[in-house]
Amino acid sequence: MTEFAQDTLKPKADNPAAPRLLHWLPAAFLLAVVGLGAVVTLTSPGFQERVTGKDIITGTWQLSWEKGLDAKVPWRDPSVNLWGSMNYRLFAEARDGALVGKEGWLFTSEEYQTAAGDEAEIAAKVKYISEVRDELAKDGAKLVVVLIPAKARVYSEDLSAQVPAQKAPVYASFRQSLTTAGIISPDLLASFQAEKQKSSRDLFFRTDTHWTPEGAKVAAQTVALAVQELAPDLPPAEYAVQIKPATERRGDLLRYVPGPAPDQVREGEYIRTDEGGGGLLGDETLAVTLVGTSYSADSKDNVWHFDDALSQALKTEVLNAAQEGKGPIVPMREYLKSEDRKNNPPRIVIWEIPERFLRVKYQETK
Known part of the structure; x- marks a missing residue:
């Protein structure tokens, strides 16, 4: 239960x-x-x-x-x-589905949930990720797993409820399991903690489950360092970013509690500035593919633009194959069989996986 x-x-x-x-x-x-x-x-x-x-x-x-x-x-x-x-x-x-923290911070209940089968399910995730790594290797592609730490882990000081003790080691132990399996997984938690020490910018929205544009940018810079070691000669591309005026954004957690004030967000608009940019419709080959969840997907609610921040940090155009509302497993299963993979074989596949999904059972993985 x-x-x-x-x-x-x-x-x-x-x-x-x-x-x-x-x-x-x-x-x-x-x-x-x-x-x-x-x-x-x-x-x-x-x-x-x-x-x-x-x-x-x-x-x-x-x-x-x-x-x-x-x-x-x-x-x-x-x-x-x-x-x-x-x-x-x-x-x-708040209503079931969210928990109220301090000073207007809201957290999803998913980050607090535990069950007897969590350990086995997390082990199954490592096994499936290893299978994906082997499948991609058939085409010469390398896999990089971007494990997004739970918001409650990054902002534990703003919690008003105690997270179950058995969740404490999950992030570090999962990354260690990936490393043992020979899978690259940059330490986003360490990068977020370091950024919090030197900046007052929020890395997650207070009223939303997702990261802010600043959080996505820190993640992109961390991932870029790992990718560039694997593939230092990616097809070049240059990007500039223009920061839009601040606007209000009502987070997805406000569905459970209408009281807190909306977040303020300054969205970035990324513009390619060099002469390339044909993508799949031109002659340019995209060497990096991003697969993942709503943290990465190109949707109307996406103001964090993780794919664009990755392109800027890597200095190469990234093909975005992430999907919203399907979790991390289904988009990868569909990408492996997709025309995108067939027509544009990648050298690097970046797989974004939020920590809060590790315990969620997907029948598709069996």
Whole structure:
């Protein structure tokens, strides 16, 4: 059974030391919402509307009516968000899926979860990565694994709940297992810790699971050092970066708690400045391929541009084969069978794997 770290450091409504107001506030809020909701619902068009073409006896009419009512009642979402905000500000708690840290920091519960089969699953990951290394070697390509340390590991000082002790050695032990297997894996944790000592810039978003543009840049520079030792003569490319004005960004963890302020982000726009840049549509061969998760994928929500930061740090254009929402294993399985690999055989494959996915079981790996 999966276990979750509980945020026992925060004042709960059943905490005798908490103000008496907090003991009855949740019930009062619920009664008020239910009472107001009943009045609004009974007078709303959605309540009085009959769904035609549905059978009352079999229940299909009721199901359709409930779905329509849920969409049309105007107070539902505001009440949920209001209670989420109050729960955050009064109890410093989030809904299941996130944990509240200090000074507006939020963390995904995935980084706290443990289960009896974690050790075996992590060992299976090492085995599969070794198989991928061997498959790529058939074409002469070399594999570099970018293990992204958990946000809770990098910013442990901002936690308000204790991470299970068995998770403490995971990052170092996994990298050691890769090294023993002969697989290159740069130490991003050490680079992030060193950057924190000399800079006040956040390397992860406070309200998001992902790294910031600054974190992606530090990672890219660390990875570039390892790649350049393996392949010092990559096809050249030059890049410049223009920093855009600061904007607000609502992180993915705000879905679980609407209280904290959004992050401020200054996105970088990377521009190739030399005469090359044909990519797969021109005569230029791309020697480096990036495979991974949403930390790398080219999507509308990607403001960190890890692929572009890699291209700049490596001084070569990088082919991005990362995918969003599939974890680290599926994109690699699909890349190995893809036209991208067939038409543009790489010399280096960079595989980005977040630490928080190591314990997640994927049937595709079996």
